[in-house]
Amino acid sequence: MRLPVRVETAATRWTVEGDPEHWAQLQALRRGRLPLQPWLEGLSSGALQPEPELLAALWAQLKRPEVERLLASGAAADAGPWLVAARQELPALVATPAVVEAWLEPLLEHQVQCPARQARQWLEVLAAFQDPRVAQRLRRVVLEASRLAIEPGASDGDLQELLPLLPLLGRQRQRQDAPLLLGCALDPGPLAWRRAALEGVALGLSTWPLPLLVPALQRLAEDLSSALAAEALDLLARLPQGQRALRALRTRPLDPAVAERLQRRLQNSPLVLVVHGRQGGVIPALYCDLAQQLSRRRGAPVLVQALTAEAPAADAAFWLAAQRAGSITVVPLLLLPGEHVRRDLPALVAGWRAATAGALPEGAGPSVGWRPFLGSWPAWQSLLGDVVREAAAGRPFAWLHHPLQGQLAQRFLHHLARVWGQEGVPAVEPGPALRLALDPEGPALLVPYGLAPSRTAESLNMEGVVPPSWEVLPPLLELPSVRTFLLDRLEALP
Amino acid sequence: MAPALSKIEQAKAERCGLELEPQLAQLAAQGWDTLDEATLTIRLKWLGIFFRPVTPGRFMVRLRLPNGVIHADQLEVLADAVDRCGEWGSADITTRQNIQLRGLLLEDMAPLLSAMQAVGLTSRQSGHDNPRNITGNPFAGIDPEELVDTRPLVDAIQARLLADDAPRNLPRKFNIAVGGAPDSFLLHNDLAFLPADRDGELGFTVMVGGFFSAQRNELAIPLGLWLRGDQLPGFSLAVLRHFERCGNRQARNKSRLMYLVDELGLEAYREAVLAEFSGLGGLADPHDGQHRVTRAPRSGLGVQPQRQAGLHWVGLSVPVGRLDAEAMAELAAVARRHGSGELRLTEAQNVLIVNVPEEGLQALLAEPLLQRFSPTPGPLMAEAVSCTGNRYCSFALIPTKTTAQAVVEELERRLELPHAVRTHWTGCPNACGQPYMGEIGLMGAKARHDGQMVEAVKIFLGGDMGVDPKLAELHDKGVPLVQLVPVLENLLIERYGARRRPAAS
Numbered sequence: 001m002r003l004p005v006r007v008e009t010a011a012t013r014w015t016v017e018g019d020p021e022h023w024a025q026l027q028a029l030r031r032g033r034l035p036l037q038p039w040l041e042g043l044s045s046g047a048l049q050p051e052p053e054l055l056a057a058l059w060a061q062l063k064r065p066e067v068e069r070l071l072a073s074g075a076a077a078d079a080g081p082w083l084v085a086a087r088q089e090l091p092a093l094v095a096t097p098a099v100v101e102a103w104l105e106p107l108l109e110h111q112v113q114c115p116a117r118q119a120r121q122w123l124e125v126l127a128a129f130q131d132p133r134v135a136q137r138l139r140r141v142v143l144e145a146s147r148l149a150i151e152p153g154a155s156d157g158d159l160q161e162l163l164p165l166l167p168l169l170g171r172q173r174q175r176q177d178a179p180l181l182l183g184c185a186l187d188p189g190p191l192a193w194r195r196a197a198l199e200g201v202a203l204g205l206s207t208w209p210l211p212l213l214v215p216a217l218q219r220l221a222e223d224l225s226s227a228l229a230a231e232a233l234d235l236l237a238r239l240p241q242g243q244r245a246l247r248a249l250r251t252r253p254l255d256p257a258v259a260e261r262l263q264r265r266l267q268n269s270p271l272v273l274v275v276h277g278r279q280g281g282v283i284p285a286l287y288c289d290l291a292q293q294l295s296r297r298r299g300a301p302v303l304v305q306a307l308t309a310e311a312p313a314a315d316a317a318f319w320l321a322a323q324r325a326g327s328i329t330v331v332p333l334l335l336l337p338g339e340h341v342r343r344d345l346p347a348l349v350a351g352w353r354a355a356t357a358g359a360l361p362e363g364a365g366p367s368v369g370w371r372p373f374l375g376s377w378p379a380w381q382s383l384l385g386d387v388v389r390e391a392a393a394g395r396p397f398a399w400l401h402h403p404l405q406g407q408l409a410q411r412f413l414h415h416l417a418r419v420w421g422q423e424g425v426p427a428v429e430p431g432p433a434l435r436l437a438l439d440p441e442g443p444a445l446l447v448p449y450g451l452a453p454s455r456t457a458e459s460l461n462m463e464g465v466v467p468p469s470w471e472v473l474p475p476l477l478e479l480p481s482v483r484t485f486l487l488d489r490l491e492a493l494p
Numbered sequence: 495m496a497p498a499l500s501k502i503e504q505a506k507a508e509r510c511g512l513e514l515e516p517q518l519a520q521l522a523a524q525g526w527d528t529l530d531e532a533t534l535t536i537r538l539k540w541l542g543i544f545f546r547p548v549t550p551g552r553f554m555v556r557l558r559l560p561n562g563v564i565h566a567d568q569l570e571v572l573a574d575a576v577d578r579c580g581e582w583g584s585a586d587i588t589t590r591q592n593i594q595l596r597g598l599l600l601e602d603m604a605p606l607l608s609a610m611q612a613v614g615l616t617s618r619q620s621g622h623d624n625p626r627n628i629t630g631n632p633f634a635g636i637d638p639e640e641l642v643d644t645r646p647l648v649d650a651i652q653a654r655l656l657a658d659d660a661p662r663n664l665p666r667k668f669n670i671a672v673g674g675a676p677d678s679f680l681l682h683n684d685l686a687f688l689p690a691d692r693d694g695e696l697g698f699t700v701m702v703g704g705f706f707s708a709q710r711n712e713l714a715i716p717l718g719l720w721l722r723g724d725q726l727p728g729f730s731l732a733v734l735r736h737f738e739r740c741g742n743r744q745a746r747n748k749s750r751l752m753y754l755v756d757e758l759g760l761e762a763y764r765e766a767v768l769a770e771f772s773g774l775g776g777l778a779d780p781h782d783g784q785h786r787v788t789r790a791p792r793s794g795l796g797v798q799p800q801r802q803a804g805l806h807w808v809g810l811s812v813p814v815g816r817l818d819a820e821a822m823a824e825l826a827a828v829a830r831r832h833g834s835g836e837l838r839l840t841e842a843q844n845v846l847i848v849n850v851p852e853e854g855l856q857a858l859l860a861e862p863l864l865q866r867f868s869p870t871p872g873p874l875m876a877e878a879v880s881c882t883g884n885r886y887c888s889f890a891l892i893p894t895k896t897t898a899q900a901v902v903e904e905l906e907r908r909l910e911l912p913h914a915v916r917t918h919w920t921g922c923p924n925a926c927g928q929p930y931m932g933e934i935g936l937m938g939a940k941a942r943h944d945g946q947m948v949e950a951v952k953i954f955l956g957g958d959m960g961v962d963p964k965l966a967e968l969h970d971k972g973v974p975l976v977q978l979v980p981v982l983e984n985l986l987i988e989r990y991g992a993r994r995r996p997a998a999s
Contacts, residue, residue: 092545093531096530171551173527202551238599320612
């Protein structure tokens with residue numbers, strides 16, 4: 001028979017739930033300021049009810065013989081209060097050696113001796129401990145339940161009691177459980193069951209083999225349940241190289257809310273725009289404006305690096321964005337395959353790789369990739385043809401380029417001449433060549449082939465350098481269509 | 495022989511939690527279950543990371559937002575972190591003008607801390623035995639009634655207390671606040687600086703020892719010292735260093751500052767702190783403790799004119815301080831769209847959009863977000879403050895936030911009130927929801943109802959944060975939640991001038 005409201009002993013005045021002093025007494029017990037023996041006696045003899053708060057206060061205090069005594073007594077006849085106490089208290093204690101030493105073996109033994117329903121509840125208590133034997137028992141029960149879950153007509157109600165076991169199996173972090181948990185999440189079945197399985201995946205996330213995990217999460221991201229799909233998407237975003245897996249989802253049929261979530265998770269790489277600087281490495285303001293606008297549109301940092309200067313300082317935000325995106329992209333805003341493209345650029349990329357290794361912990365470093373130089377993009381060549389033809393408005397035109405050496409460069413210039421229907425003129429003493437190409441007396445358009453102002457281009461605007469009937473096109477970046485093209489194309493880069 | 499260190503003191507002495515920061519990614523990879531109890535439940539809190547036994551594996555991060563100031567780009571980073579947690583994610587505005595994020599995996603911590611750093615946020619030393627988020631006047635810098643702009647002072651105190659040479663192992667948590675207006679009620683802090691005059695100069699009188707706990711509740715008392723604003727960081731450091739050295743490390747339930755003041759006596763305590771301050775090159779003047787805080791805090795809700803001509807702040811009621819990712823992102827967007835992008839958080843768990851030009855008010859008031867976060871809430875919702883409750887806290891005996899919201903909404907449906915009534919809801923005797931400060935305080939409890947033990951509240955009445963402040967006193971030791979609405983309804987009618995709405999009578 002259980003005693004009623006209050007139990008008094010010579011040493012301790014026991015309180016029970018509802019007593020104004022009960023909370024303070026349990027706190028004192030939990031903090032080891034009250035002797036344990038009277039409480040143990042009371043519980044073992046049945047004089048005290050095994051209320052959850054009392055059991056919770058005792059978890060960290062008991063030694064193995066005391067645990068064994070309690071589990072063998074009537075206090076352990078009903079697993080219910082133990083389970084409530086375990087949920088509240090055990091998670092923070094299960095890596096404490098003294099707690100493991102006191103509880104694990106007695107619980108393993110006690111759990112197998114209980115009838116089915118009690119055994120399940122004791123298994124949940126036990127499952128707080130990370131141990132291969134515990135994982136094995138959990139696995140067996142989950143496996144059986146998973147068969148029940150996919151039977152036609154299975155309902156949430158049938159599996160309700162077993163739901164907590166799935167996250168607990170995940171917390172065991174046994175790699176071999178990846179197929180079971182992912183299968184439970186993927187297979188048709190009650191939604192609550194599938195979500196509990198996915199929470200199990202989440203709680204052991206770093207354990208699961210990526211070749212199994214990534215495709216399973218990608219499939220789940222397409223699930224009809226948007227909640228399940230959203231969580232799968234968020235888990236993908238947390239994985240190493242998760243951005244790649246997310247990008248693969250862009251063409252998949254996703255729930256609209258999940259597609260929006262995908263957009264939020266896709267992280268653009270920080271860009272490094274490589275440009276011709278001016279003397280002393282000064283970067284023309286046009287490039288800085290472009291980078292600023294681009295950074296806003298991409299939601300990622302954009303740096304400008306002049307070929308003739310040191311690499312710009314990358315701040316914490318740059319490295320964070322690089323880490324999240326998993327990559328840094330170098331984009332050479334160079335128009336011709338000269339020495340800069342062929343020799344300087346690889347060295348510059350190598351410099352970024354070294355900087356990355358220095359700035360971020362090993363294994364966390366993003367990759368550093370680079371795009372072909374801008375002038376080689378077919379879309380760019382086509383755009384420039386249109387821009388020049390439109391600006392020329394029927395007038396003859398000539399384009400003036402940086403002088404280039406070598407066969408490759410010459411072949412490239414011939415290619416551009418074919419695309420634009422006009423040979424280029426090298427910028428070394430261009431006067432005679434230009435006068436050969438264009439009628440000094442008639443109207444003509446002169447196109448300095450450069451994105452930003454350069455010394456050569458500026459000299460053309462000096463009085464007397466070109467005939468007054470010729471128009472000199474401004475730096476290409478000042479042309480709205482060119483600027484728009486660059487912003488759109490660069491924004492679209494991953 | 496020195497007394498043996500308690501388990502908590504041992505854990506703190508063995509290793510400072512700040513050292514864990516570079517290992518966060520590695521700890522996540524090996525799994526939180528493998529962390530020892532001290533690391534999991536104590537040391538991680540030095541980084542602002544809280545293990546939550548109610549949601550094992552889903553952690554909480556508590557930030558530091560000095561003076562409750564946050565910018566849209568910062569709030570967006572936090573919104574993104576919560577968004578990544580899907581349905582597990584949420585955030586609370588706390589009673590220390592702060593934000594805590596919930597539902598995070600340990601895997602989220604390293605990237606989140608980096609992301610926060612990139613926008614100037616930190617969660618450092620926001621939990622356990624540390625100087626907690628430092629509060630100030632939520633209207634600082636924009637307040638027509640302002641006496642002192644508390645923002646630079648609060649920033650300077652935080653910078654000093656988080657510096658490398660500042661204490662990292664206090665005996666207990668420590669709350670500091672700086673007052674800057676006539677309604678800066680701060681006497682629940684261990685150390686409060688209240689605006690005060692001395693010889694015609696405006697500075698601060700020092701108040702010490704305020705705290706609430708399960709064992710004892712005290713309002714801060716005058717220490718009898720006066721400081722200029724530029725002395726606050728150094729003086730705060732002196733108080734903390736003395737507390738670190740002399741505070742009680744044997745009994746955590748007797749380790750808040752007031753116990754040390756009691757132990758030494760106010761005079762001796764003052765002399766000890768002055769000596770510590772002197773060692774830092776500081777010198778404080780004596781003072782009679784009179785100050786310029788004369789009334790209970792304003793809610794700041796609704797459209798309010800700023801000190802700056804043509805600008806307003808708009809205070810929005812966030813029911814019981816609970817936010818989700820979408821609301822956070824939208825708050826940031828609204829602040830950027832209609833104001834300067836800056837937001838303020840209040841101790842009553844509400845939010846202010848500041849620097850809104852006159853001509854932008856109408857558009858702001860038409861924002862759909864304001865359907866949810868009203869600038870003109872009912873008189874109970876406006877000042878309903880709540881702790882986390884048992885959804886996330888294992889101490890709480892009731893679901894405080896949902897209960898508070900449901901009860902307040904129902905009471906507002908039934909009653910008309912002539913003025914706002916401040917209710918403070920807390921889930922357990924630890925009193926995180928500050929029930930003793932409420933005109934009506936409610937504390938989670940258990941009570942017998944129809945032969946069963948059920949969720950209930952103790953009711954406290956009479957908390958006053960005005961010129962003659964006092965703590966609320968116990969009125970009823972156990973009202974089952976199922977009976978709470980009618981009980982509060984009668985209380986509000988009898989004591990606070992409420993009238994039943996015609997349709998409800």
